Amino acid sequence: MALSTPLSQISVSLPTGVDGSSRSMIKVQSISFTEKSWSSLLRLNSKSRTSLSVRKQSTVCMSLQQASKSKVSVTPLELEDPKETPLNLYKPKKPYTATIVSVERIVGPQAPGETCHIVIDHDGNVPYWEGQSYGVIPPGENPKKPGAPHNVRLYSIASTRYGDSFDGKTASLCVRRALYYDPETGKEDPSKAGVCSNFLCNAKPGDKVKITGPSGKVMLLPEDAPKATHIMIATGTGVAPFRGYLRRMFMENVPNFKFDGLLWLFLGVANSDSLLYDEEFAGYLKDYPEHFRYDKALSREEKNQKGGKMYVQDKIEEYSDEIFKLLDNGAHIYFCGLKGMMPGIQDTLKRVAEERGESWEQKLTQLRKNKQWHVEVY
Numbered sequence: 174m175a176l177s178t179p180l181s182q183i184s185v186s187l188p189t190g191v192d193g194s195s196r197s198m199i200k201v202q203s204i205s206f207t208e209k210s211w212s213s214l215l216r217l218n219s220k221s222r223t224s225l226s227v228r229k230q231s232t233v234c235m236s237l238q239q240a241s242k243s244k245v246s247v248t249p250l251e252l253e254d255p256k257e258t259p260l261n262l263y264k265p266k267k268p269y270t271a272t273i274v275s276v277e278r279i280v281g282p283q284a285p286g287e288t289c290h291i292v293i294d295h296d297g298n299v300p301y302w303e304g305q306s307y308g309v310i311p312p313g314e315n316p317k318k319p320g321a322p323h324n325v326r327l328y329s330i331a332s333t334r335y336g337d338s339f340d341g342k343t344a345s346l347c348v349r350r351a352l353y354y355d356p357e358t359g360k361e362d363p364s365k366a367g368v369c370s371n372f373l374c375n376a377k378p379g380d381k382v383k384i385t386g387p388s389g390k391v392m393l394l395p396e397d398a399p400k401a402t403h404i405m406i407a408t409g410t411g412v413a414p415f416r417g418y419l420r421r422m423f424m425e426n427v428p429n430f431k432f433d434g435l436l437w438l439f440l441g442v443a444n445s446d447s448l449l450y451d452e453e454f455a456g457y458l459k460d461y462p463e464h465f466r467y468d469k470a471l472s473r474e475e476k477n478q479k480g481g482k483m484y485v486q487d488k489i490e491e492y493s494d495e496i497f498k499l500l501d502n503g504a505h506i507y508f509c510g511l512k513g514m515m516p517g518i519q520d521t522l523k524r525v526a527e528e529r530g531e532s533w534e535q536k537l538t539q540l541r542k543n544k545q546w547h548v549e550v551y
Contacts, residue, residue: 244426247335252300253429259300259387265325268310268383271295273376274343281446287350288410288449289374290331293382297342303333303417304392306549307344308385311372325385326369329392329509329549331413333421347413347449350374392507392549394418400434402504404496406518408441408485411510412449414549423457423465432464437499441470441485441514468492485514486521493525500536505545512550 263269274292293307301307308325315321328346336343351367354360376382392414395401405415415438422432442448448469457465468488475483478491489496500506508515526533540546 245339245424246426247333247339247341249297249341250428252334252341253427255300258302258390258393259305260390261386261388262299263385265308265310265322265385268308268385269295269299271299271382271384273378273380273382275378276374276376279347279449283444283446285443285447286352287374288447289348289350291346291348291373291376292332292337293344293346293384294342295344295384297340299344299384299387300341301330301334301344301387303330303394303421304414305330305387305389307346307387309346309369309373310383310385311369312383313368323368327386327388327551329411329413330387331416333417333425335425339425346373347410347416348373349410389549392509392547394421395505395544396430398434399430399432402435402437402499402502404437404439404499404504404506406439406485406489406506406508406510406514408510408514409447410449411508411514411550412438412440414509415507416450416453419454419457419465423461435464435466437466437468439468439470439485439488441472441488441510444471444473447471484517486517489518490521490525493521497525497529500540500545503543503545505547506540507547507549509549510551515548515550 272294274294275290276292277290278287279290280286280288299307306327306329308327310325311323313323315323328348330344331347332343332345335341337345348370351370353362353365355362373382394403403418405418407415419436419438421427421430422436438454440448440454454465454467458467470483470485470488472482472484477483477487481487496504496506508518522537523533526536537546
């Protein structure tokens with residue numbers, strides 16, 4: 174099916190049960206597709222195990238894929254206007270009460286652990302930029318401070334400023350459910366489970382959630398250089414901000430923003446079922462091969478050149494000559510994920526630099542001075 178004019182309204186029939194037996198009509202309004210035609214219906218991510226919820230009948234869920242090289246119009250374009258980065262509009266003592274739109278499991282059955290994509294409705298009151306974070310205050314009392322609320326947990330935002338509904342009223346988080354297993358018995362101890370991650374992964378559409386922020390400037394994209402090269406290195410849910418970058422550059426039709434450079438994503442996870450947003454990224458790779466590269470490190474399925482498990486630093490070493498040349502030419506490099514990822518990556522980069530006859534300490538100092546080095550770990 175090809176369309177030569179924008180869509181003002183479409184209706185899509187989607188399965189809402191795990192087995193696909195129950196179906197409902199989802200009405201998507203005010204979504205226009207530009208450029209050429211689209212050839213396939215929007216579809217659900219094959220790894221999803223939960224139902225889709227619709228926000229005021231105008232939400233397009235993250236796992237709905239539009240077709241080849243079409244782009245989605247976004248609104249309001251006033252979100253492009255501010256010169257100052259939105260920062261700490263809501264603080265822990267006076268958080269904003271938002272609403273859960275949907276919670277979707279986005280890993281397969283063989284993934285170790287559960288990761289969810291969570292869409293939150295802030296009704297346009299907590300605007301943010303790509304690369305920023307929200308704070309979440311889970312309900313209940315802080316066990317260490319009786320009578321006080323829980324501490325804020327920070328989560329990188331996994332959507333663009335327009336959100337997954339493309340209307341500037343939602344934000345998405347990528348959350349791994351934190352569970353604790355006793356090292357001696359191997360049994361789960363619910364009393365030590367992550368309070369905030371379990372609250373978010375267990376949330377239902379319509380539930381309220383207290384958020385703070387947005388916060389952070391270190392991961393912001395330098396949009397004044399549309400031909401720049403961006404090297405993005407993530408482990409697990411650290412891919413969240415990079416999903417936002419990619420959607421802005423390849424999915425959304427923003428009139429005053431056109432990316433003409435290169436994005437290179439390295440993603441490290443345990444196995445194929447643990448890959449996050451893989452279908453979305455594969456689509457960009459197919460449609461924009463001259464502007465996007467995508468390399469995966471699957472530690473439980475692949476071996477590195479030395480016969481050990483394949484970690485993201487092994488992929489970096491594999492392409493080290495090319496990466497160093499890109500950095501020498503001004504490329505930006507971003508790291509996001511668990512704090513434990515950095516020592517291995519730093520050791521690899523140091524070893525490669527020494528093999529090239531360079532001082533890694535001096536090179537790192539220069540990268541930081543040039544604002545090419547961006548790190549957000551937790």
